[in-house]
Amino acid sequence: MAIAPIFRSVLRSPAGAVLISLQIALTLAIVSNSIFIIKERVDKMARPTGMPEEQILTARVMYFGKNIDYAAQARRDLDFLLQQPGVMNATHTNSLPLAQGGSTSTICYTADSRGEEGCPYSAAIYNGGYRLLDTLGLNLLEGRDFRVEEILGNTFGGTIKSQLIILSKATADKYFPAGDALGKTLYVAEKPHTIIGIVERLQSYWVHGSEEEAEMAGLLPVYNHDFFSRLVIRAESDAIPALKQNLERDLLKLNDRRVISRIHTVKEMRDRIYADDQAMLVILICVIVLLVVITGLGTAGLVSFTVARRQKQIGTRRALGARKVDILGYFLLENGLISGAGAALGCALAIALNQYLMQSYELPRIGLEYVAATVVLLLLIGQSASYFPALRASTVSPAVATRTV
Amino acid sequence: MLSYYIKLGLKRLGETPVLTLLILMAMALGIAVSVTMLALHHAMAYNPAEEKSGRLFAVQLAAYGNDMETWGEEDGLPIQVTHRDAMNLRESTIPLRQTPMFRMALTLESHRQDMPPSADFVVRVADRDFFEMFGVNFVYGGPWDKTIDLDTARVAVINQSVNEYAFGGGNNVGKILLMNETEYRVVGITEDSNPLPRYYDLTSGAYPITPDSVFIPYSLAPQLESFPNGNISGWAAEPVNEFADLLQTEFVWQVYWVELPDAQAVAAYRDYLAGYVDQQQQLGRFQNGQARGHIRDVQQWLTYNRVIKDDNRVMVGLSFMFLLVCLVNTVGLLLARFLRRMNETGVRRALGASKLQIFQQYITEVSLLGLLGGGAGLLLSMVGLWGIRSLYTQYATIAYLDATMVAAAVAISLASSLIAGTYPAYRVCAAQPSLFLKAQ
Known part of the structure; x- marks a missing residue:
């Protein structure tokens, strides 16, 4: 079909066409960037913690009684828990992945290192009792776990006494890019720590920093039982619901001078820590759906108007021998050209918007596939929106042309 | 004349119901989305200190040492101070009022039957001036x-909540509150209030869900046995085995506020801080490239601590782009609507109506659409904010429309309808009436 007449008729009253293209361009910029942000968030939320997530249950234990031998009570709790059906392991820790709160230490190459060069990174440090590695279900790639006699009692800042450390592979590779970290020494709190083990993955308790930061973590063989502790239990996934339900009652039976709360599965911890990302997702999806609906209906409205205005023109063409399908094709092609022009402008706008977001909000560069997919989506919407008005145009009777002449 | 235009406008709205509905929907959604996001941003940017905002100042000290270049925030200042500095600062008589503060998690026991011990109340440790x-x-x-x-x-x-939990309500001044099996005598009972953002202590999130419920004197700090439940940061490798050790260290873990009533007091306090830094340097502390003291008032403090997240800014920006799309959409639909009535307009022009009168008529119609769309948009934004409240528990008490936001919504809808309506109305009255009359 000849494109030239379409151009001419569009140019004769360009306002409608300009408005449709502008709308498509803006929608394209917003939708493609929104989809891109959604993809970013979905990826962020899907990052693995390094734990077998469906097997982990955690709870906060807060003692308020005086003169409690915390370590002895912890021992009794663990003995009890290990006898429960399905329980594979249990221990205490200051924190665990997804916990939101915990302890971070700067790790240095030497005792007197300062600044970026000597102490380039910080890592989440999990201080845990015996069996923490196994309770968290971490995959040990190299080296070994701490031995029971290596676990030191100490608390906050108590890294001072420990001399051993287990690191996540990401952390080990950062300090020793050659991959020969095992057996090497790093300094935590100015004291030497020998790397005795490397686990495949161990996520930080804080996940909202950079992707790199979230992978920086290590274990220290230091744990001192005091009024606050976090219990971690690893159990067969089908045993978790019953355990969760009875945990508070059972532990209070062993000692009721404490509060057992925040009994969470990893899924619940995920929901909590990623609540804002989840909300952003929902909002962006709503925005995309509404935008697409509005753009679709707006296009349909404007095409109907064009059709209504050109009744006589259509009638004349029909009278001169144009088939229904020619009229349908004409309007679809016209809309395709207008939307196409809008999409071209929209690609530029989408990239400009992404540039702005990169500069102001540290968003990465948008993949062109997101823009391309949005172009396809919007062209499809535009074509379907103009299909029914165009179909109506094609049913205009040739007699219309004769009526008002 | 205006009432005639309004009557005419209303009649027209009913004549093309589908087109009217499309226009109203586009306007209402555009306004609803932008007002929802703006209202959330507005609530997050609220300064609860209000008129006291310019009198209250958070104190920062670059108290780190070891010849470090920088530590803390980007400007080399940590947002908290050490216990040692807090004790020293307290001796200055320049501030009208002042207080250090930190947060604790202690377990409360109730005097009521069947009330289990609770570790869910936040305990704030501060000086009397706090209140x-x-x-x-x-x-x-x-x-x-x-x-x-x-x-x-x-x-x-x-x-009040703790009063209810521990005693079942009423005046319980003088009674005993049990926390971690230690007895505290209740001296005052306050209203439940949860100012958000929690401007005086932003270290545990600016929009905490649980309010500060119990307050105990800062002078008790040396006797407390459990660690604070907040942010503790340090630059030195100092062993801390129990809470008492923390008091002696260079760890920063409390926020320090002063109330300075006038510019003179502000200047005097700045001088005092400079002198304090000098004095501490002579004692061997503050050995760093940034050594200085700094104060920020509440508004500066909120900005400095970035209480509004990037996500919220992005959403406000996107929502206004969304409104723009809706406006472009509306311009197109209005153009269609008005040009369709070109014949009628031609007749009116031919019968002597001036261009201005035609313009007025259409602008009246557009304003009617704007009011209807704006009203619907306002209702929809309430739905939107309900959605926001269920999505974000931390904003559940603040994501509402206030008078400012309702006014903003009205302004946005009127401005939008005028922006969207001017061009179509202009097109109609600029057209040659004869062209359309001929076709009749």
Whole structure:
């Protein structure tokens, strides 16, 4: 079909066409960037913690009684828990992945290192009792776990006494890019720590920093039982619901001078820590759906108007021998050209918007596939929106042309 | 004339119901989405200190050493101070009022039957001035005596929720509150209030869900056995085995506020801080490239601590782009609507109506659409905010429309309808009436 007449008729009253293209361009910029942000968030939320997530249950234990031998009570709790059906392991820790709160230490190459060069990174440090590695279900790639006699009692800042450390592979590779970290020494709190083990993955308790930061973590063989502790239990996934339900009652039976709360599965911890990302997702999806609906209906409205205005023109063409399908094709092609022009402008706008977001909000560069997919989506919407008005145009009777002449 | 235009406008709205509905929907959605996001941003940007905002200042000290270049925030200042510095700062007589503060998690026991012990109440440790500086209202009793800030006593101020939990409500001043099996005498009961953002302590999130419910004197700090439940940061490798050790270290873990009533006091306090830094340097502390003291008032403090997240800014930006799309959409639909009536307009022009009158008629119609769309948009934005409240528990108490936002919504809808309507109305009255008359 000849494109030239379409151009001419569009140019004769360009306002409608300009408005449709502008709308498509803006929608394209917003939708493609929104989809891109959604993809970013979905990826962020899907990052693995390094734990077998469906097997982990955690709870906060807060003692308020005086003169409690915390370590002895912890021992009794663990003995009890290990006898429960399905329980594979249990221990205490200051924190665990997804916990939101915990302890971070700067790790240095030497005792007197300062600044970026000597102490380039910080890592989440999990201080845990015996069996923490196994309770968290971490995959040990190299080296070994701490031995029971290596676990030191100490608390906050108590890294001072420990001399051993287990690191996540990401952390080990950062300090020793050659991959020969095992057996090497790093300094935590100015004291030497020998790397005795490397686990495949161990996520930080804080996940909202950079992707790199979230992978920086290590274990220290230091744990001192005091009024606050976090219990971690690893159990067969089908045993978790019953355990969760009875945990508070059972532990209070062993000692009721404490509060057992925040009994969470990893899924619940995920929901909590990623609540804002989840909300952003929902909002962006709503925005995309509404935008697409509005753009679709707006296009349909404007095409109907064009059709209504050109009744006589259509009638004349029909009278001169144009088939229904020619009229349908004409309007679809016209809309395709207008939307196409809008999409071209929209690609530029989408990239400009992404540039702005990169500069102001540290968003990465948008993949062109997101823009391309949005172009396809919007062209499809535009074509379907103009299909029914165009179909109506094609049913205009040739007699219309004769009526008002 | 105006009433005639309004009548005419209303009649037209009913004549093309589908087109009218499309236009109203586009306007209402555009307004709803932008007002929802703006209202959330507005609530997050609220400054709860209001008129006291310019009198209250957070104190920062670059108190780190070891010849470090920088530590803390980007400007080389940590947002918290050490216990040692807090104790020293307290001796200055320049501030009208002042207080250090931190947060604890202690377990409360109730005097009521069947109430289990609870670790869900936030305990704030501060000086007496806290209550007046941050506008805490008392229902019974009052703050503890000023002498207790120096010569400590186991006293507590509790809010209504704790009063309800521990005693079942009523005036319980003088009764005993049990926390971690330690007895505290209740001296005052305050209203439940949860100012958000929590401007006086942003270290545990700016929009905490649980309010500060129990207040105990800062002078009790040396006797407390459990660690604070907040942010503790340090630059030195100092061993801390129990809470008492923390008091002696260079760890920063409390926020320090001063109330300076006028410019003179502000200047005097700045001088005082400079002198304090000098004095501490001579004692061997503050050995760093940034050594200085700094104060920020509440508004500066909120900005400095970035209480509004990037996500919220992005959403406000996107929502206004969304409104723009809706406007472009509306312009197109209005153009269609008006040009369709070209014949009628031609007749009116031919019968002597001026261009201005035609323009007025169409603008009246557009304003009607704007009002209807704006009204629908306002209702929809309430739905939107309901959605926001269920998505974000931390904004559940603040994501509402206030008078400012309703006014903003009205302004946005009127501005939008005028922006969207001017071009189509202009097109109609600029057209040659003869062209359309001929076709009749």
